[in-house]
Amino acid sequence: MPTQLDWYLHLNLKTRHLRLLVMLDDLGSLKKVAEATHVTLPAVSRALAELERGLGLELFVRTSQGIRATEYGECLVRHARNILTDVQQVRDELNSLYNGSGGKINIGVYPASSSVLVPKALHLLKQRSPNTNAQVIEGTRPLLLPQLWEGKIDLIVGRLPAVPPSSGFDEKALLEERLVLVTGPQHPLAKRKHLQWSDLQTYPWVLPSPASQIREPFERILEMQGLEFPKNYIETMSVQIARSYLYGSDAISVLANTAARDKFQPLAVLPLALPPMLRATGIMWNRNRPFSAATELMMDCLEGAAEAIRETARSQANPVF
Structure with a gap:
């Protein structure tokens, strides 16, 4: 016989509950959530109480600074973020199919990798599939890696960091640039x-x-x-x-x-040689998330752009290796 928790998760948990949890965690205040959603403070408090009662768990505790997630709340918020990201991606892919688009790819880029490799890859993308669209988000590794893990971006392009196999990320080297x-x-x-x-x-x-x-x-x-x-x-x-x-x-x-x-x-x-200091420039992705057709196409375009850069360097007798 299913427990109260199993029953509620399978039959009663809705996306509105997940959005509420994420907003409570982000804003840390029932009052701020009420203001952001344009509903009354009692309504927000009642919604949280109903959710906690349905699950049979305390999700947030009140402190002098506002509210703070319990270990149960942290667990649920983490999964809520992933579920909402997946729902967003489903919506985007369905809209793309309905509108005849080739889909959309969200790419995180370290600034040093944005000037040559990524623009070349985007040109290839538009040549091969004009209706496949792309959003490029520039940022540092601490900013982009969490977004890659959460599924908010599909790929990161840049100098590959040293991450352990247990991180959940996979990678492919593209350019050994000096x-x-x-x-x-x-x-x-x-x-x-x-x-x-x-x-x-x-x-x-x-x-x-x-x-x-x-x-x-x-x-x-x-x-x-x-x-x-x-x-x-x-x-x-x-x-x-x-x-x-x-x-x-x-x-x-x-x-x-x-x-x-x-x-x-x-x-x-300048004619002063620098020793190798860094790993290759390449692609990183979350191995726990399946690729969309747009993501696979973009990866092919990045590989094609990297090969073009290598070929240009060879023809100019100016190797990048």
Whole structure:
């Protein structure tokens, strides 16, 4: 005979209950939920009480700061988020089928990977399937990985982080890019064929932000070469901002080779070799979530774009490996 919990979960739990749980967890206040949903505070309180009574569990406790989820509430909220994300994806796919669209892909991108690889892949996507649409979300790893786990994004493209097999994520390497030191073409060092690391000491820098995978190993390289950490610098995750700033200043930066050699706004690559510091650029996905047709197509386009980048590098006798 089913328990009260089994009965309620199978027959009475509705998506409105799940939305209520997520909002309570996000806002931490019955009053804020009432204001956000334009209903009365007693109505929100009654809805929570009915849900707790139906499940036979206490989901939230009241504190001086508002409300806080219990361990039962945390469990239910976590699954509620996943279920609501799945419902959203079902809605999007059904709308795509009904409207004759090829579907939609949500891509998380680390800023350093957005300037070359992803645009090329998006061009391929639109050539192969004009009605398949894409949303590109730029962000750092701490921002994007939770969204990938929750199913809010389908793929992450960027420098692959070191994550254990137990993480639930799978990956595929696409480009083994090397990093290079760069300046604007007008820089005093831009035309020099031979340089010492000490030649860089007096110039300002455009550094990757502390959240970047590049930052910590690059600091170690500066230390190994006997250079003090720069006192005059700006920090950015944006390749576009870094490139534009370099064009108008005497600053130096470190970028992936493909980003440095953009044909529309190329940078000068300084003749100082950097050792391999990072893993390859590639794709990450949540192995627990099935691929949609749009996701599979986008992965094919990313692989095609990576091959095109490698071929261009080979033809220019400028390998990225």
